[in-house]
Structure formats: structure tokens, C-alpha cells
Amino acid sequence: MRRKMLLAMATLTLAGSVLAAAPVAKGDPAKGKQIVDTVCAACHGADGNSVAAANPTLAGQSQQYLYSQLKAFKSGERKNPTMFGMTAGLSDGDMHNLAAYFSEQKPKEREASDKQQLPLGAKIYRVGNAASHVPACMACHGPAGKGLPDQFPRLGSQHAGYVAKQLADFKAGADRKNPIMADIASRMTDAEMKAVSEYISGLR
Structure with missing residues (x-):
């Protein structure tokens, strides 16, 4: 089991290196804002800070991560009926422009809504769970949840409810197709997922 996890993490690191090496087209934030104001703001906020926990900040x-997710929604690789419809009319340039705009916005700081979850959440995020072979989240997403640009997404200041839903989807194999995260989430208990989601929401 330990060997499998080490191989999985090595694969993730290699995949991240390949992504980082790929050229990133520069989008136009001003053009992206025009699309945001008419298409995206209702769910994600005009500045990319959503109000509802169901919609990610x-x-x-x-920029690269946002662009890759928009492409995945448009192609149906990432299954979400709402986002499939929203991205259907977007050109490749539109997606680059949206990614450029949102990447330049400042995320609003959040606090965990259930602070009783923080001790367990901090443990999972910082050191993982050796007994169940759950690695520390910060190994890829950084101690402050800022991620590693173009490799691993930012998590800090994200809605706890959204993070918990994504972990549950990874575990169930629904919507999110990511072998590494599916393997990690499959080893996590519901309590661990809830706790680490609360902890992540307060990272900055």
C-alpha cells in the first residue's frame, strides 16, 4: 500500500512538471471581465468571490488551472450540467480571457464556520494520516493553501462546503476524474473530509 501511494505521488509530481512546462497563452483580463459581468458573476461573483458555498470562489x-477546468467542463470530461451549458458558447480565447481575469482578483479571507473541526482538520492538512496512508494536503497545496501555480490548485479561502463536496465526489468517482485525488479521498473518513474542509476555508 505504501509503495502504491509513493508511486501515485510520484506520478502526480511528474504530471505537474509536464503541466508547468506547457506554454500558457496569455488571456486579456479586460475581455474576460466583459464575459464575467454577463455570464459568470451571478454564481461566482463579479470579482470571483462567490457568496454561495455551492459555487467555488x-x-x-x-490561470492555467482555471483554463484547464473550463476546457474540461466544455468537453464534458468534467461532468456538470450547469457548467457544460455555460461553457458551450465560449471560444478558446474566451476561456483564456476568463482565466486571466479571475487569476488577477484577490480572494476574500474566510473563517471556519465550525472551529471545533480545526484540530483534526489541521492534522490532516499538515501531516495527513499515516495509519490510513492519507498524505498531508500541504505537500501539494502549500502550507497556506496557495497551491503551486500551474500544477496544484489554490485551496485557501475556499468555501468549506465546496471543498467537502469535491472530496466526496473524488471519493465516489463522480464529476471529478482524478486518479490521485480519488485514491486519497477513498482513504479519508467523512469526519476527516469535513474537518479538513473547514480548516482549508480559513487558510490565507
Whole structure:
């Protein structure tokens, strides 16, 4: 089991290196804002800071990650009926422009809504769970949840409810197709997922 996890982490690191090496087209934030104002703001906020926990905050996310997720929604690789419809009319340039705009916005600071979850959440995020072979989240997403641009997404200041839903989807193999995260989430208990989601929401 330990060997499998080490191989999985090595694969993730290699994949991240390949992504980082790929050229990133520069989008136009001003053009992206025009699309945001008419298409995206209702759910994600005009500055990428969503109000509803069901909708992710996009502000401050890396341009490459945002672009890759928009492409995944448009192609149906990432299954979400709402986002499939929203991206259907977007050109490749539109997606680059949106990614450029949101990446330049500043995420609003959040606090955990259930502070009783923080001790367990901090443990999972910082050191993981050796007994169940769950690695520390910060190994890829950084101690402050800022991620590693163009490799691993920013998590800090994200809605706890959204993070918990993504972990549950990874575990169930629904919507999110990511072998590494599916393997990690499959080893986490519901309590661990809830706790680490609360901890992540307060990172900055």
C-alpha cells in the first residue's frame, strides 16, 4: 500500500512538471471581465468571490488551472450540467480571457464556520494520516493553501462546503476524474473530509 501511494505521488509530481512546462497563452483580463459581468458573476461573483458555498470562489486561482477546468467542463470530461451549458458558447480565447481575469482578483479571507473541526482538520492538512496512508494536503497545496501555480490548485479561502463536496465526489468517482485525488479521498473518513474542509476555508 505504501509503495502504491509513493508511486501515485510520484506520478502526480511528474504530471505537474509536464503541466508547468506547457506554454500558457496569455488571456486579456479586460475581455474576460466583459464575459464575467454577463455570464459568470451571478454564481461566482463579479470579482470571483462567490457568496454561495455551492459555487467555488475563483479569485486568485492560477490561470492555467482555471483554463484547464473550463476546457474540461466544455468537453464534458468534467461532468456538470450547469457548467457544460455555460461553457458551450465560449471560444478558446474566451476561456483564456476568463482565466486571466479571475487569476488577477484577490480572494476574500474566510473563517471556519465550525472551529471545533480545526484540530483534526489541521492534522490532516499538515501531516495527513499515516495509519490510513492519507498524505498531508500541504505537500501539494502549500502550507497556506496557495497551491503551486500551474500544477496544484489554490485551496485557501475556499468555501468549506465546496471543498467537502469535491472530496466526496473524488471519493465516489463522480464529476471529478482524478486518479490521485480519488485514491486519497477513498482513504479519508467523512469526519476527516469535513474537518479538513473547514480548516482549508480559513487558510490565507
